[in-house]
Amino acid sequence: MIVRDIHPLTFKDVRNEVWRARAKFPEGKRQTRLLMDALVEEVGELAKARLEHGPKSEQAYTEASHVACVAFRMMEEMGYTPKVRPKKGRGK
Numbered sequence: 001m002i003v004r005d006i007h008p009l010t011f012k013d014v015r016n017e018v019w020r021a022r023a024k025f026p027e028g029k030r031q032t033r034l035l036m037d038a039l040v041e042e043v044g045e046l047a048k049a050r051l052e053h054g055p056k057s058e059q060a061y062t063e064a065s066h067v068a069c070v071a072f073r074m075m076e077e078m079g080y081t082p083k084v085r086p087k088k089g090r091g092k
Helices: 006-024 027-051 058-078
Strands: none
Touching: 006 058, 027 058
16 A cells, blocks of 8 residues: 655645634633534535535635644644654554
8 A cells, every 4th residue: 555645735734724723712621622513614614615616626625624723623632642652664
């Protein structure tokens, strides 16, 4: 199986969206409770963009970055602290 690396602009776009979202909706106890609702809303917007504009459209890409942003915020802001893991090779 060939594993394609993640495009650097994808990381940049998601990081920028996280920064924008945190400025608009800062971290906090109340905010973390709303992240699941936000994720469901963004997934719906992604589905709508894919249906209306196609899966390879800019609109679908933008909505996918919003989904990734909320998922990333959930990973970081919902209270779980990951343990340091030893480095492994790519894809392992």
